[in-house]
Amino acid sequence: MTSTSASARTHGVRVVIADTRKVYETRDGGELLAVDRVDLTIDPGEFVSIVGPSGCGKSTLLSLVAGLSPPTSGRITIDGEEVKRPHSKVGVVFQTDLLLYWRNIIDNILLPIEIKRWPRRKHIERANELLAQVGLSGFGHKFPSELSGGMRQRAAICRALVQEPGLLLMDEPFGALDALTREQMIADLQTMWLAVNNTVLFITHSIEEAVFLADRVLVMSPRPGHIDLDRRIELERPRKWRSRAEPKFIAYMTEIREIFEAQGVLSKQ
Amino acid sequence: MAARPPHRKKSYWRPVLESIASPTLSIVILLVWQVGVPLAGISDFILPTPIAILERIAVDYRMILTHSLVTVLETLAGFAIASVAGIALALAIFYSRVFERAVYPLLVALQTIPKVALAPLLVLYLGYGFAPKCFLALLLAFFPIVISTVVGLQGLDKAMIDLVRSMGANEWQTFFKIRLPAALPSIFGGLKVGISLAVIGAVIGEYVAAERGLGYLQLQAGAQFDTTLSFAAMIVIAFIGIVLFWALEICERRAVFQREPAK
Numbered sequence: 001m002t003s004t005s006a007s008a009r010t011h012g013v014r015v016v017i018a019d020t021r022k023v024y025e026t027r028d029g030g031e032l033l034a035v036d037r038v039d040l041t042i043d044p045g046e047f048v049s050i051v052g053p054s055g056c057g058k059s060t061l062l063s064l065v066a067g068l069s070p071p072t073s074g075r076i077t078i079d080g081e082e083v084k085r086p087h088s089k090v091g092v093v094f095q096t097d098l099l100l101y102w103r104n105i106i107d108n109i110l111l112p113i114e115i116k117r118w119p120r121r122k123h124i125e126r127a128n129e130l131l132a133q134v135g136l137s138g139f140g141h142k143f144p145s146e147l148s149g150g151m152r153q154r155a156a157i158c159r160a161l162v163q164e165p166g167l168l169l170m171d172e173p174f175g176a177l178d179a180l181t182r183e184q185m186i187a188d189l190q191t192m193w194l195a196v197n198n199t200v201l202f203i204t205h206s207i208e209e210a211v212f213l214a215d216r217v218l219v220m221s222p223r224p225g226h227i228d229l230d231r232r233i234e235l236e237r238p239r240k241w242r243s244r245a246e247p248k249f250i251a252y253m254t255e256i257r258e259i260f261e262a263q264g265v266l267s268k269q
Numbered sequence: 270m271a272a273r274p275p276h277r278k279k280s281y282w283r284p285v286l287e288s289i290a291s292p293t294l295s296i297v298i299l300l301v302w303q304v305g306v307p308l309a310g311i312s313d314f315i316l317p318t319p320i321a322i323l324e325r326i327a328v329d330y331r332m333i334l335t336h337s338l339v340t341v342l343e344t345l346a347g348f349a350i351a352s353v354a355g356i357a358l359a360l361a362i363f364y365s366r367v368f369e370r371a372v373y374p375l376l377v378a379l380q381t382i383p384k385v386a387l388a389p390l391l392v393l394y395l396g397y398g399f400a401p402k403c404f405l406a407l408l409l410a411f412f413p414i415v416i417s418t419v420v421g422l423q424g425l426d427k428a429m430i431d432l433v434r435s436m437g438a439n440e441w442q443t444f445f446k447i448r449l450p451a452a453l454p455s456i457f458g459g460l461k462v463g464i465s466l467a468v469i470g471a472v473i474g475e476y477v478a479a480e481r482g483l484g485y486l487q488l489q490a491g492a493q494f495d496t497t498l499s500f501a502a503m504i505v506i507a508f509i510g511i512v513l514f515w516a517l518e519i520c521e522r523r524a525v526f527q528r529e530p531a532k
Binding site for chain 1: 426428429431432433434435436437438442446447450451525526
């Protein structure tokens, strides 16, 4: 799984989120502040996890970076370029796999290539390589309905990676999976990321997932979401299952847990 | 999901039984009809037997074929226009909120008018020929096609749109790669209802005023107390409806990926 050709390496991009707010209009004409003055710089090749309670605006922040909705105020740049529409160097993995049931796996993975009008032939090889990395070689001609939930989400990750994105945005990608599948997916994601080493913004509500995967964990407060803690995770890579038992790992988890206790998201026990 | 009774074991014969159930029932009904009518002493004038009807179709096949052709053409023309116009209108309703607000209530109102009541007026406006029948077929097929296309387009998961937008898709690509394929099963549902109604529309048009067509033939047969011919026309009308429906289903199988339940 670690053998990846040099051509597969992509360079991560730098993401700067400057004093960004997002206000939604509610149905009754009121205003809802979803993201409140977020200031954040993500270095190229950095894996950043954002952890926060449901409805804290972390998904909103991700959709702002993805260029799917504009910020109310502030500025988001990718490699110095302001995000006004979806950026070509960005790949997104959503909470559900969103595979098209009428396309087989390979054609699903090549969807972004088709949309970007890149030559299909050149990318089939890369798609198969990615499938092999996630243990799905030989599944290219299967249809999504023939795959399990975990396999489908793996294919969805391949679909995001086939564009060689400098920035991978992941919005609770394992939230819909069972605990065991999830465990394996986290490990596999680390392996894939170590091979590609692009910039990742990973959103989750699992403290453990965030600490295990990230170089930096950001803790968001309940709505209006802003960043309460920015903690660099200094654990050796590749992190292993055992890493979770290390005192440092536990210390990080405890620190984040305490933030949630202070926010009132978790009760003190 | 409704669970089957737990202790009923799946037997070897069940699939065989399931596959022959429909033809068996049809044969039983036809047999009862064929044998029962003479036994009960009902005359051909009231209720002809299936074999008598088939014989009549065989004897008069040339005439019946000529009339059938007229009805089929009226049906297909009306259906074709209804499909093109219906899908176009559905797209307008889907993409424009103003259009939706303006047209939808009108469309529903139009649907509540009994189309049969319109038939005499159509004759007045469009004459005795091909046009009023074609128009009536169109009118009946139109509504289900529009509605099911709109419903199919609106049923798309919004996250799908975010997905392709994140890849940089424009609306054109979004439509052809996501919206249309996702809506196709629903659109075909509307088309299949539409084609069945189009046949009825054409025949109703012929009932009112016509010189050709199966509706006209049936009306003539009725006036001459030729019950067997009347039944023959009815059977052929039903047959045309079934064949056109099948034809659409074949198109559907080619165009639409059959969704299997996820494992």
